[in-house]
Amino acid sequence: MKNPDSEPGDLKEADKEKTKAPAEENEIQAQPGQVDPNKFPEPPTNEGDTFGSSEDLVHEAVRGGNPVFTVTKRPVVDPDASEEPVGDYNTFHDAMENCKQEDTSNLYIITVNRDYTITATEGSWGKSKVNILLRSADGGPFSIRTKSKWVFFTLYQDCNVRIENLTLDGSHRSEFVFLADNGALTLGAGVTVQNFIDVVDQDGPAIYMKGQSSLTVEPGVVIKNN
Numbered sequence: 001m002k003n004p005d006s007e008p009g010d011l012k013e014a015d016k017e018k019t020k021a022p023a024e025e026n027e028i029q030a031q032p033g034q035v036d037p038n039k040f041p042e043p044p045t046n047e048g049d050t051f052g053s054s055e056d057l058v059h060e061a062v063r064g065g066n067p068v069f070t071v072t073k074r075p076v077v078d079p080d081a082s083e084e085p086v087g088d089y090n091t092f093h094d095a096m097e098n099c100k101q102e103d104t105s106n107l108y109i110i111t112v113n114r115d116y117t118i119t120a121t122e123g124s125w126g127k128s129k130v131n132i133l134l135r136s137a138d139g140g141p142f143s144i145r146t147k148s149k150w151v152f153f154t155l156y157q158d159c160n161v162r163i164e165n166l167t168l169d170g171s172h173r174s175e176f177v178f179l180a181d182n183g184a185l186t187l188g189a190g191v192t193v194q195n196f197i198d199v200v201d202q203d204g205p206a207i208y209m210k211g212q213s214s215l216t217v218e219p220g221v222v223i224k225n226n
Helices: 091-097
Strands: 027-028 070-076 083-088 105-110 116-118 125-127 130-136 142-146 153-155 157-162 166-168 176-179 184-187 193-194 207-209 216-217 222-224
Touching: 027 142, 070 091, 091 116, 091 125, 130 166, 153 157, 176 184, 176 216, 207 216
Parallel strands: 105 130, 116 142, 125 153, 130 157, 142 166, 153 176, 157 184, 166 193, 176 207, 184 216, 193 222
Antiparallel strands: 027 125, 070 083, 070 105
16 A cells, blocks of 8 residues: 555646645645646645645635534643634635644644535645544534545645544545655544545545555544445
8 A cells, every 4th residue: 555656746737827825824735637647746835835726715714503614723742631712614625724734732623513525626635744633523423425536635744634433435436545754644433434446547546655654543443445
């Protein structure tokens, strides 16, 4: 599973014109159909390199109602500390966008409050230098299903993501995760990863690992139909 010969690639020139991230953010946004499988994408830089989706996909936090995602944060060194609110959001794209990079002293917690489907046009994030916990709220496990063919997310340098008590479903359309440059993913108790595929014109199999990246699968995880 590590270090396959094929490598993912850079944005096409036409796509670069359609995307711009905030200058202070060190993140990559990914969209369908924008990868040359013969090239490896540069990791995020301080200039705010992006894949794909434009600023039009970045929405304000939800005001009231029943949001799909609640984002909080707490110090990494104090797991018993109270969680500080960050915001409520109705797309996975927006929840990930508000887990700020260059803030490795904190753990950002994305709580999934109900089942959610990623649309074919919703952007996907590449992250570096951030700690994220993705989990279901009480009453779960809930599911995140995707109708996009783009990878669920990409984890780069010093990005640590843990998933707990959640079902992730690729709908036989999407790759699951791309890990590179010390990116680390842990699948914890109650996680199901299902129905992800190798998208032929993109960057490798359902789980693609490169360099010093790491994947940890804990007891009780279900991986099926990929």
